[in-house]
Amino acid sequence: MKTKVNPKVNWPVTILLILGLITVIFPLYMTIVIAFKQPSEMTNSISGILSLPKSWSLSNFAEAMRVTDFWHSLFNSILITVLTVVISIVIHSLIGYAIGRNKGHSKFYNFVYLYIVSGMFVPFAILMMPLVKQTARLGLANWVGVIILYVVFYMPMNVLLYSGYLVNIPMALEEAAYVDGATTWQTYWKIIFPIMKPMHATVAVLTALGTWNDVMTPLVIMSGSGMTTLPLAQMTFQTQFGTNFNLAFASYLLALLPILIFYLICQKQILNGVVNGAVK
Numbered sequence: 405m406k407t408k409v410n411p412k413v414n415w416p417v418t419i420l421l422i423l424g425l426i427t428v429i430f431p432l433y434m435t436i437v438i439a440f441k442q443p444s445e446m447t448n449s450i451s452g453i454l455s456l457p458k459s460w461s462l463s464n465f466a467e468a469m470r471v472t473d474f475w476h477s478l479f480n481s482i483l484i485t486v487l488t489v490v491i492s493i494v495i496h497s498l499i500g501y502a503i504g505r506n507k508g509h510s511k512f513y514n515f516v517y518l519y520i521v522s523g524m525f526v527p528f529a530i531l532m533m534p535l536v537k538q539t540a541r542l543g544l545a546n547w548v549g550v551i552i553l554y555v556v557f558y559m560p561m562n563v564l565l566y567s568g569y570l571v572n573i574p575m576a577l578e579e580a581a582y583v584d585g586a587t588t589w590q591t592y593w594k595i596i597f598p599i600m601k602p603m604h605a606t607v608a609v610l611t612a613l614g615t616w617n618d619v620m621t622p623l624v625i626m627s628g629s630g631m632t633t634l635p636l637a638q639m640t641f642q643t644q645f646g647t648n649f650n651l652a653f654a655s656y657l658l659a660l661l662p663i664l665i666f667y668l669i670c671q672k673q674i675l676n677g678v679v680n681g682a683v684k
Contacts, residue, residue: 439464439654446649464654472637472655481633482662484547484622485615488554489608496559496607497600500566501592505575507567517567523560528620536624546629550622554615562607569603570596605670616663634659 434453438446441457442464468474499520506513539549573596581591619635626632638659641652 504567504570
């Protein structure tokens, strides 16, 4: 007769998980509470900050949408994010495929791989001033220039993920396609590209998160174009005299919803993509 063995609880890991959960839940709780509070309810005491609002009203959200011209800013953010993600998936997957299939036996592709990945270590602050001047001279000081820069900025990370993921795709699939008369272009789009769906989801979420939340690039590139994204519009809540936290946090929650919905749609594929895309 087999005896049932109760698994032991790993308390150190459990405690770390609880602490990690608190660090996520507490800021979210504060954001929601402050977003629904009225300015008169904001106090300097800890109990006043942590307490629930006396009345749950959507007035802060309505005012935040008016101040930030929410729908126009939302459209701009969605336009830039969607185009950046689509272009990145198409171009970066092609580059990752070419490098991943050739770097093992070609010094040239190995050099190209190292050159592209090394871009991850170049901070944006070093490139900021030259990029501002170049985009202005090329007539790209607008949303088109921002998208081009995003595609270039996320290329090192995405190529690293795609080339690593290709290690898990056997060459036998491509060889079988070649025997059937398929070209390299047809093999990639009909066989390899669909197989990389988990990595497409991972790249899409990582690229979308960075693009959606970025302030610096649109600020320095589109400063004179009159076009604003949600992060830029939210800067109106911060002045030299103070910050309207109630409207700011309400605006942050509104900006959080689209990217959260996008993440929930893609989250089933993300873990598989990250694990399989790890460099072995």
